[in-house]
Amino acid sequence: MVFQAPKLRIIYLLISIFLLLINPCATQIFFNYTNFNNKPINRKGNASISGSVIQLTPDEVDNWGRAIYSEQMHLWDEKSEKVANFTSNFSFIIDSQGKDRYSDGITFFLSTPNYPKPRPTDGFGLGLLSRVQMRESTFQDANKFVAVEFDTFRNTENDSQNSVREHVGININNMTSQISTPWNCTIKENRTYSASINYDSSTQNLSVTFTGFNYDNTSIQQHLSLVINLTAHLPELVDFGFSASTGLLSELHILSTWSFESTAPSTIQQSPAPSVEKNKDEPKTKLVVGLSLGVCILIIGLVLVCFVYRKKCREGKGEKEEELGFDLSMDDEFEQACGRKPAEPYAKQDEIIMLEWVWELYGARNLLKAADPRLGGDFDEPQMERLMAVGLWCAHPDYNARPSIRKAIHVLDFEVTLPILTPPIIVSTSPTRISGNHDA
Numbered sequence: 001m002v003f004q005a006p007k008l009r010i011i012y013l014l015i016s017i018f019l020l021l022i023n024p025c026a027t028q029i030f031f032n033y034t035n036f037n038n039k040p041i042n043r044k045g046n047a048s049i050s051g052s053v054i055q056l057t058p059d060e061v062d063n064w065g066r067a068i069y070s071e072q073m074h075l076w077d078e079k080s081e082k083v084a085n086f087t088s089n090f091s092f093i094i095d096s097q098g099k100d101r102y103s104d105g106i107t108f109f110l111s112t113p114n115y116p117k118p119r120p121t122d123g124f125g126l127g128l129l130s131r132v133q134m135r136e137s138t139f140q141d142a143n144k145f146v147a148v149e150f151d152t153f154r155n156t157e158n159d160s161q162n163s164v165r166e167h168v169g170i171n172i173n174n175m176t177s178q179i180s181t182p183w184n185c186t187i188k189e190n191r192t193y194s195a196s197i198n199y200d201s202s203t204q205n206l207s208v209t210f211t212g213f214n215y216d217n218t219s220i221q222q223h224l225s226l227v228i229n230l231t232a233h234l235p236e237l238v239d240f241g242f243s244a245s246t247g248l249l250s251e252l253h254i255l256s257t258w259s260f261e262s263t264a265p266s267t268i269q270q271s272p273a274p275s276v277e278k279n280k281d282e283p284k285t286k287l288v289v290g291l292s293l294g295v296c297i298l299i300i301g302l303v304l305v306c307f308v309y310r311k312k313c314r315e316g317k318g319e320k321e322e323e324l325g326f327d328l329s330m331d332d333e334f335e336q337a338c339g340r341k342p343a344e345p346y347a348k349q350d351e352i353i354m355l356e357w358v359w360e361l362y363g364a365r366n367l368l369k370a371a372d373p374r375l376g377g378d379f380d381e382p383q384m385e386r387l388m389a390v391g392l393w394c395a396h397p398d399y400n401a402r403p404s405i406r407k408a409i410h411v412l413d414f415e416v417t418l419p420i421l422t423p424p425i426i427v428s429t430s431p432t433r434i435s436g437n438h439d440a
Helices: 007-021 137-142 282-315 319-324 333-338 354-363 381-394 405-412
Strands: 027-033 041-045 048-050 053-057 064-069 086-095 105-111 145-151 167-172 179-182 192-200 205-213 219-227 237-245 252-263
Touching: 041 053, 053 064, 053 237, 064 252, 086 105, 086 237, 105 252, 145 192, 145 205, 167 205, 167 219, 179 219, 237 252, 354 381, 381 405
Parallel strands: none
Antiparallel strands: 027 252, 041 064, 048 053, 053 252, 064 237, 086 192, 086 252, 105 145, 105 237, 145 167, 167 179, 192 205, 205 219
């Protein structure tokens, strides 16, 4: 029997119950597209559906294309002065099809609704605007955008800070990047790249994590971030999506997958203003009541699930179920998957603290090594990998790096690709080994 059902399903259920109980805010927009056929994506310019992907531009000169989600995002609220959080994960291909000379690149952007098309068409503005439009003050005043560019051509007039051809930058209302970094990519080899763009309204931090390749062709992660107050540059409602262009040179721009999530600005939890004395205990009371109710529901759910689980095990005992030893405790997802307690004083020195050990295995791309050896390798590998990856994600020491409720559940349900986690800087807290006898 493969280690997946009902054991992992029960763990997924428990995680889902817990996440739903602590839901801090409502999701405004959420979707995950691995196939763009019949999806609510508005295509403009030369963008077209090609199989299951969106071809933003063909490999031809003087082309531009956009792919924009059909629903506008409520980015910020004027009355409450709150701003939405959002995360955009996507994979894409930029392919020169073997040519040594190519241009121009792709962007993920937020913009004024119904942003005009580039006139005249050129590769300068990556499908957002032309050189002429960027110099027109009336155009600039009426049309705003913030974009993350994956640029494959160095324009001397607006890329003076970049000494390399391929780079990633963050742009505000023009094509001169506020901040940029060289991009380790190989445009001639038809490779797929991944990127994750996250905006945290509490810190006003726009962060970008994206993949590249080293000289030995090993995949690497690169990072870029900028503190930016989006309310100063964009309207309350914005269009969001992708753009690309070619100029005198060309390349193929393809959007392969896209998942997106944003929170409604009216539900964002921000630092409260000082309140009068008579009301200061009210939030604490509500918090205590809410947590108490949540804990009670969680305990009841655990008891019911464990009761049903044990009953099924007694009724349907089989040889393979006995081999798996279903008497293992269901403490949490890590202990369940690894067969370990959070701290093992008698383990190898580098395996004493489970969380540190699993992070090291994640960095080495060897998560499955943490699986309980008593399983003898008899488990569903993708399921095990997701279970431990979500455990690391939810236990990340940086609160802002942890997933939203919906994200964690969709990853566990195989509805979203596994995220690229940024390993934390962990200060070792490994306990000193204890001498004396201990149970085997």
